[in-house]
Amino acid sequence: MARARLKFPRGFLWGTATSSHQVEGQNTHNDWHTWQEEGQIQNDDKPGLACDWWGGRWKEDFDRAAESGQNAHRMSIEWSRVQPTPDRWDEDALDHYREMIRGLTIRGMTPVVTLHHFTNPKWIAKKGGWENRETIQHFVPYVEKVVEALSDYVKHWCTINEPNVYATLAYLFGDFPPGKQDLGSLFKVMTNLVRGHAAAYHAIHRVQKESRAGMAVNYRGMAPARKWHPLDQFMAWFQSKMYNDFFPNAAHSGRLTFPYKIIRLPEAKGTQDFLGINYYTQELISFSLQHRQELFAHRHFDPHSKLSTTGFIAHEPQGLFQALKWGIQYGIPLMVTENGIEDPEDEIRPQYIAEHIYQLWQGINYNWPIKGYFHWTLVDNFEWERGWSQRFGLWDLDLESQARTRRKSADLYQEICRTNELTSGMVESYAPQSLERLFPG
Numbered sequence: 001m002a003r004a005r006l007k008f009p010r011g012f013l014w015g016t017a018t019s020s021h022q023v024e025g026q027n028t029h030n031d032w033h034t035w036q037e038e039g040q041i042q043n044d045d046k047p048g049l050a051c052d053w054w055g056g057r058w059k060e061d062f063d064r065a066a067e068s069g070q071n072a073h074r075m076s077i078e079w080s081r082v083q084p085t086p087d088r089w090d091e092d093a094l095d096h097y098r099e100m101i102r103g104l105t106i107r108g109m110t111p112v113v114t115l116h117h118f119t120n121p122k123w124i125a126k127k128g129g130w131e132n133r134e135t136i137q138h139f140v141p142y143v144e145k146v147v148e149a150l151s152d153y154v155k156h157w158c159t160i161n162e163p164n165v166y167a168t169l170a171y172l173f174g175d176f177p178p179g180k181q182d183l184g185s186l187f188k189v190m191t192n193l194v195r196g197h198a199a200a201y202h203a204i205h206r207v208q209k210e211s212r213a214g215m216a217v218n219y220r221g222m223a224p225a226r227k228w229h230p231l232d233q234f235m236a237w238f239q240s241k242m243y244n245d246f247f248p249n250a251a252h253s254g255r256l257t258f259p260y261k262i263i264r265l266p267e268a269k270g271t272q273d274f275l276g277i278n279y280y281t282q283e284l285i286s287f288s289l290q291h292r293q294e295l296f297a298h299r300h301f302d303p304h305s306k307l308s309t310t311g312f313i314a315h316e317p318q319g320l321f322q323a324l325k326w327g328i329q330y331g332i333p334l335m336v337t338e339n340g341i342e343d344p345e346d347e348i349r350p351q352y353i354a355e356h357i358y359q360l361w362q363g364i365n366y367n368w369p370i371k372g373y374f375h376w377t378l379v380d381n382f383e384w385e386r387g388w389s390q391r392f393g394l395w396d397l398d399l400e401s402q403a404r405t406r407r408k409s410a411d412l413y414q415e416i417c418r419t420n421e422l423t424s425g426m427v428e429s430y431a432p433q434s435l436e437r438l439f440p441g
């Protein structure tokens with residue numbers, strides 16, 4: 001067979017994504033620390049040193065990323081480190097972040113920096129977190145402080161990571177702190193997150209004129225389980241509206257569309273210079289009276305799809321194409337700010353990477369303005385309420401010894417990043433089961 005090469009545009013950003021609480025270790029000033037002390041994490045796991053980035057191991061991990069051809073990295077700043085109490089800015093913490101980000105740029109990697117990735121300082125949580133509108137007034141000075149400190153090196157900012165996941169898990173399903181299951185709180189938090197995003201967007205632009213700011217939203221394809229069934233169709237449409245569309249629509253139009261009302265926030269209109277899409281999987285939805293807590297939607301995977309080790313993610317690469325197709329409606333550049341799978345033995349990951357990058361390439365061939373791809377993640381990290389039970393890294397982490405072991409997927413991803421293309425040869429060597437599907441004949 002002739003060798004086929006699927007090329008990506010010059011300057012395309014290839015990287016991995018991480019978040020502060022998941023990799024730094026020793027974070028004791030945020031609400032996830034309280035959550036862990038309350039024993040709310042699976043197996044009573046604790047982040048401990050995590051990947052020990054706060055202890056300095058970011059250096060060796062950034063070396064790994066750079067040596068593997070990655071030219072970008074998405075990371076986040078921990079609010080509770082920068083502002084451990086309302087009246088104190090920790091300049092040492094800011095210096096630490098400045099050194100890390102300088103470390104990226106001197107290794108030739110473009111930083112994309114997230115300002116809020118699920119965690120809140122304990123003092124913010126005590127005041128009611130995002131249910132309290134006052135949080136926005138505290139978020140803005142923090143954002144200004146960080147942008148001032150890092151603007152020499154950073155141009156791309158993600159205001160809030162996955163406001164849809166954060167709001168749903170913390171206020172509807174109760175898996176994230178504060179563990180609420182309350183619709184009234186959920187809607188209040190969704191509104192305040194839009195306000196917070198908009199205020200952060202304006203603050204970023206005030207401090208740094210040439211910046212590019214947006215949010216990263218988690219996109220999950222949702223299709224009716226029984227295609228012919230009107231209630232399944234309605235539930236899939238409704239869930240997708242609330243979960244996928246709500247936040248980017250609000251940032252696009254300034255309108256927050258709730259089931260029973262529309263709120264207008266003119267200050268939110270046009271507050272995204274790019275849209276970050278975090279895509280992992282897609283699912284089927286059926287109407288079910290038993291699933292009250294999930295607003296009558298039973299969400300499940302297609303029984304034919306391949307599942308990740310703990311059944312958390314179904315391998316549905318075409319869903320990434322759908323996510324990008326959905327994203328272009330906003331008329332702004334797109335970035336895949338997360339995509340990955342938990343797979344300690346690296347059994348599906350090479351196939352997952354090859355097939356998702358193939359879908360990404362398809363989008364690029366439609367001339368969609370897709371600027372980069374960030375794999376989740378570089379080294380195994382602390383997976384929130386699931387603790388250490390899931391392994392998303394291109395490198396395996398031994399938490400005790402802090403030793404990293406390269407997985408085969410890191411080799412595949414390195415070839416893609418270094419050459420800026422996906423070839424049939426790569427697929428043949430790393431994911432032979434995908435060869436016929438991606439390169440027929």
Ligand code: BGC
Nearest residue numbers: 019161162165218338376383
């Ligand atoms: C989050 C990450 C998380 C990943 C895998 C995403 O929703 O942004 O923080 O680790 O999913 O669970």
